[in-house]
Amino acid sequence: MSPHAELVSRLRAAWLSGKTRPMEYRVAQLEALGRFLDEKQQDILEATAADMRKATQLDSAFIRKDPYGVVLIIGPWNYPINLLLVPLIGAIAAGNCVVMKPSEITRNVERLVAETLPRYLDEDCFAVVTAGVEETTRLLENKFDYIFFTGSPSVGRIVMTAAAKHLTPVTLELGGKNPCYVSDSCNVQNVARRVAWGRxxxxxxxxxxxxxxxxxxxxxxxxxxALREAITEFYGPNPRESPDFGRIVGDRQFQRVQALLHSGHTAIGGQTDAEERYIAPTVLVEVQQNDPVMQEEIFGPILPILTVDSVDDAIAFINARERPLVLYVFSSRKEVVNRVLERTSSGGFCANDTIMHMTIPSLPFGGIGQSGLGSYHGRSSFETFSHQRSALLRGAGRETLNTPRYPPYAPHRLPLLRAATETKRRATCLLL
Known part of the structure; x- marks a missing residue:
């Protein structure tokens, strides 16, 4: 192992141990940083002088929310209207011009959006582009001021690579394998209904x-x-006949999901119909960590169950994998819920329910690591599509107040310089 890899591994182990999470630890480290600045002040001044030879009040300072400019929004096929228009609302609210690219997989929605939405919006500022993979690749060659993408991690990497050529900021709303830990202390019927609904x-x-x-x-x-009972309650004895149970979006997606049924043992469901692209609500048991169903996001009506001995084993299992878009935990004991929350990392977290966390507008929605970058929903959508532009408005007069900052510098002028620049609060330090 290289020295750098060993260093990163050591720090990651410390982070996974939870050492940095307590508030007392963070305060202690910030206080230690403050001692460094106090005790090494003269050394810092001498070092910066040797390297670079350098050494607000009555002003108006504020943050202005400016639009980025021309934004590209690439929508997915699983919720083709919602996941295209919700970010569009934020982009419009922030004052951007927008190019929208709906998914080509949901062709009817793509055609509807392309043909009708431009009639409602200003065509000078908003446009819809219909494109497959090749056309989207060429679209990404253009310089945009912001790109918002919802889709898979593999395509997210392609979008981010294209954005990097122009140093374009991105929001990536990706997926992942969302864990659901069910403790021994919970209402099994409630868990089954909420998990079955979400899955x-x-x-x-x-x-x-x-x-x-x-x-x-x-x-x-x-x-x-309990899961079998919940599935029957929701979709009847034959879910294939239920008007409330959907179908896989396309043949390629159907074949991919169907292949995952060979993992473990089918405890519930498992029936398929290629012509209808129907896969029954399915629960798998005796699933192994290296089975195909555990190697990728399922994105279909299959629920694998893996057994663990304790909450700590569940936490270790989760932390050994990429950080998910959301983590679920079911338990009637607050200490179990808090233990999972404090010792794991995910884009979102939801206890004793599924999916409902993303329906609260005041909560930003987004991933972390491989599950995404950035967030939106509610006010966060406006923030995402706004550049936070720091601004200082200074009067043209009162030049005598600026005299201490101008060279030539002398030790006796240092107190005046500090008085003119520092914020009046305890333990303030200024880094120039």
Missing amino acids: FFNAGQTCVAPDYVLCSAEMQEKLLP
């Missing part, structure tokens, strides 16, 4: 759906009949 809504084609369950072997025995 099988839209035939599982939801980026925030619980992707797999972690629980004890004892809880699995209780959970299976």
Whole structure:
């Protein structure tokens, strides 16, 4: 292992241990940084003088929310209207011009948006582009001032690479394998209904759906009949005939999801129909960590269950993988919920329910790491599409107040310089 890799590994181990999370630890480290600045002040001045030879009050300072300019929004196919228009609302509110690229997989929605939306918006500032993979690649060659993409991590990397050529900022709303830990202390029927709803809504084609369950072997025995009962309650004895159960969006996606059914053992469901692109609500047990169903986001109506011995084992399992878009935990014990919350990292977190966290407008929605970059929803949508422009408005007069900052510098002028620049608060330091 190289020295750099060893260093990063050591720091990551410390971070995973939870050492940096307590407030007392953070305060202590900030106080230590303050001592460094106080105790090494003269050394810092001498070092900066040797390297660079350098050494607000009565003004108006503020942050102005400016639009970025011309924004590109690339929407997905699983919620083709919502996930295109919600970011569009934020972009419009922030004052941008927008190019929208709906998914080519949902052709009817793509055609509807392309043909009708421009009639409602100012065509000088808003446009819809219909494009497949090749055309989208060429579209990304253009310089945009901001790019908002919702889709898979693999395509997200392509979008980010294209954006990097122009140093264009991005928001990437990606997916991932969202864990759902079910502790032994919970109402099994409630858990089953809420997990089944979150997993099988839209035939599982939801980026925030619980992707797999972690629980004890004892809880699995209780959970299976409760899940079977919930599925029957929602979709009847034959979900294929239910008007409330969806279908996989396309043939290629159907074949991919169908192949995942070979993982583990089918405890519930498993029926398929290629002509209808139907896959029944399915629960898999005896799933292994290296099975295909555990290697990628499922994005279909399949729920694997893996058994763990304790909450700590569940936390270790989650932390050994990429950080998910959302993490779910079910428990009637607050200490269990807080333990999972404090010792893991994810884009979002939801206890004792699924999906509902993203319906609260005051909560920013987004991923972390491989599950995404940036956030939106509610006010956060406006913030995402706004550049926070720092501004200082200084009067043209009162030049005598500026005299201490001008060279030539002398030690006796240092107190005046500090008085003219520092903010009046305890333990203030100024880095020039």
